[in-house]
Amino acid sequence: MNVRELISGLSSERILHTQGVVETVNKLAMVYEFSLDKAVVAAYLHDYTREMPAEDLLMYAKQFSIPITRVDSYLPLLLHGQVAAVLLRKQGLTDEEILDAISWHTTGKENMAILTKIIYLADYIEPNRSFKGVREAREIAFAGDLNKAILFAIEQSMQYLISQGMLIHERTVRARNELLMIGRVSFGEQESRD
DSSP states (O other), rough: OOOHHHTTTTTTTHHHHHHHHHHHHHHHHHTOOOHHHHHHHHHHHHTTTTTTTTTHHHHHHHHTTTOHHHHHHHOGGGHHHHHHHHHHHHHHHOOHHHHHHHTTTTOTTTTTHHHHHHHHHHHHTTTTTOOOOOHHHHHHHHHHHHHHHHHHHHHHHHHHHTTTTOOOOOOHHHHHHHHHHHHHHHOOOOOOOO
């Protein structure tokens, strides 16, 4: 499988973004002591179907029996990671960690593996991003606490979506809640109160 050939059909803007994600993944993989080879493949392929029309994403999701939530139906773009993972599997990519990272890099999910967190974070903080809070997100990401960095990125994204009156995917909410519970347990706090 030639990764560069697979992304050759992407727009110049998407390729620039992808190169930024690859650059960021190179640094994050070192910080979090993760396989650079796997991380780079996932980074190159994470937006493989990002520019696919919404109706095609929905068609593939149905064809491949990808569960479609109400939010997915309203915002089919959120399916691009999952659709990409299935299409890439059909083209011979078999590494489940890479496929998982591609699947969930947009919404996140509960129980994210390290590579999934790295790709999610790299997509969020790559050098071509210039939104309010990205500098702080980068500082946290490179400080060495992956869960704290992911939680910060998710919360920043959620705050933006709320401010714009946009939907928040339920997987993102569950990912945030899980990270909060992990943090509280690791700091010795009570898990919940009824």
